[in-house]
Amino acid sequence: MTLGPGRYDVAIVGGGLVGASLACALSPLGLKVALVEAVTFKTASQPSYDDRTLALSASSCRILEGLGIWPSLARHATPIREIHVRELDRPGRVIMKPGELGLDRFGHVVEAREFGAAMMEAIPRLEKLDFHCPASVTSVSTGENFARIDYSDGKDEVSIEAALLVGADGANSFVRESLGIQAELHDYRQSAVICNITPDEEHRGRAFECFTPTGPFAVMPHVNGRCGLIWCVPSNEVDTLMAMPEPDFLYQANTRFGGHLGKFLQMGKRSSYPLRLVRAAEDVRSRAVILGNAAHAIHPIGAQGFNLGLRDVAVLAEILADEIKLNPRADPGQVAALQRYSDWREPDQRGTIAYSDGLARIFSNSSPLAATARTAGMLAHAFIPPLRRQLAVRAMGFRGRIPRLALGEPL
Ligand SMILES: Cc1cc2nc3c(=O)[nH]c(=O)nc-3n(C[C@H](O)[C@H](O)[C@H](O)COP(=O)(O)OP(=O)(O)OC[C@H]3O[C@@H](n4cnc5c(N)ncnc54)[C@H](O)[C@@H]3O)c2cc1C
Known part of the structure; x- marks a missing residue:
């Protein structure tokens, strides 16, 4: 028809x-x-x-x-070749490799x-x-x-x-x-601040997720040596993080991340997202x-x-x-x-x-x-x-x- x-x-x-x-x-x-x-x-x-x-x-x-x-x-x-998961300031770290599943990348x-x-x-x-x-x-x-x-x-x-x-x-x-x-x-009372960020060292396809009391801090491997940063903070702190001068933002991000890829040297434009669970x-x-x-x-x-x-x-x-x-x-x-x-x-x-x-x-x-x-x-x-x-x-x-x-x- x-x-x-x-x-x-x-x-x-x-x-x-x-x-x-x-x-x-x-x-x-x-x-x-x-x-x-x-x-x-x-x-x-x-x-x-x-x-x-x-x-x-x-x-x-x-x-x-x-x-x-x-x-x-x-x-x-950019292929994800390893995933590193840890909790801020606590022992234990999980490193997941796709080889354990017979593959060469997670995605x-x-x-x-x-x-x-x-x-x-x-x-x-x-x-x-x-x-x-x-x-x-x-x-x-x-x-x-x-x-x-x-x-x-x-x-x-x-x-x-x-x-x-x-x-x-x-x-x-x-x-x-x-x-x-x-x-x-459900309102998580958190917001995610995202931006591109360039570390000192090559990421070699490694993705990092660090859990912190204010939400996760994730660094994803990206093109041209850059990484994607997702930084979750309590909603009442998001305006401060968004308005923070770049050198201060980079300093705070470096302190939180702990130098796993050397220092973050440069960053792009920031955007923020309030985080909620919506389930129909x-x-x-x-x-x-x-x-x-x-x-x-x-x-x-x-x-x-x-x-x-x-x-x-x-x-x-x-x-x-x-x-x-x-x-x-x-x-x-x-x-x-x-x-x-x-x-x-x-x-x-x-x-x-x-x-x-x-x-x-x-x-x-x-x-x-x-x-x-x-x-x-x-x-x-x-x-x-x-x-x-x-x-x-x-x-x-x-x-x-x-x-x-x-x-x-x-x-
Ligand atoms: C910080 C952050 C990081 C994320 N990272 C990941 C990740 O790494 N991996 C992953 O899998 N997911 C991730 N997500 C989740 C992912 O972004 C969402 O799941 C995805 O955007 C959902 O797509 P969607 O098309 O359902 O909705 P949306 O992306 O919200 O798109 C809805 C579309 O509908 C249109 N629309 C709305 N109302 C109307 C209307 N009345 N008439 C016509 N059009 C309308 C809008 O303009 C829009 O284009 C992340 C989310 C956030 C916030």
Whole structure:
């Protein structure tokens, strides 16, 4: 059946990291897709494609290869060859090496902005995809046979219809709220300050995560000898850290990091993000699904947020692909298939949220009991290889039932 103008099989609200990835996954299935994004990709205020460095697990890199995005990203990607985990001023350190899993890297680090550039190249080539941007969604509703999406392009109000509405519009999801889906919120009372930073010594692909009482301090290997710094501080200290003169910032960062890569010599522009856990109570409604940060926004402590969202994308695309193989005229918004998506994703989402939330809470707990538990945990992971392997497998994003794209197989 050919759909008329303004009618789609799938309408994705939010063209950020997760929504745009889903558009790349669905286009080869022959579905007519609308991708509706409020902010153009090149704009400095684009909230998804900004300066943050993203650690992508090995499974995410495979998914991106399957979506055809990896070739444009690869030249900006830095392999992660070791992960060093420790707690500030306490004994014990875990060094994870991918060789323990028979691999030569855990994944790659890529700047979110490069991701936006890769998407700008990919999107115009996608067949049967209409990219509505800038287009800020102002109303969504679902009916028996289709969902309706209204947006403003700055001049006019436009309405489109789709058999399936996908909310990929981030942690403050308008789609989630409009569908009446409740969400659990937890304010970590921390903010992450990020910037590029250049150390004295070569990083040689080493990623460092240091847990401190005020949140993690992570240094990710990046291109041209640079590293990506993520420094979490209590919310009431973020303004001071953002306004601190560069020499003072570098001094403080060097003191905290302890010279593992020599001294930090230079730094780039700083940005800050308040940290909250957002977990939707449901992710599927008749003719609608929410995914990525719209369904679960997590603390960046384990660098899992986008990796988790990409697995949502891989599973939804696989379920729709299988439906279409069985029946080329299958309705992509039928609730039975969406429920299969939800059931498949639930254990991975629950486990990943519990892992990052648990880490964030235990490492900011100042009680002596929690400190002892942390040291014991760290030492256990340092000396018991199966535990370390478990941690490494999680870091690489291979757990539970693995979607075909993450295995390097076609949809
Ligand atoms: C400091 C920091 C470091 C991180 N590091 C990592 C990491 O190393 N690895 C990792 O896997 N994850 C990491 N993450 C998490 C990752 O950034 C998120 O998981 C990811 O951005 C989620 O993508 P998304 O597309 O779901 O949402 P978003 O990135 O929030 O994108 C939502 C999109 O929807 C659009 N939108 C919103 N409302 C509307 C509307 N009404 N109409 C139209 N469009 C709309 C927005 O403009 C935006 O483009 C980190 C997060 C932070 C804060």
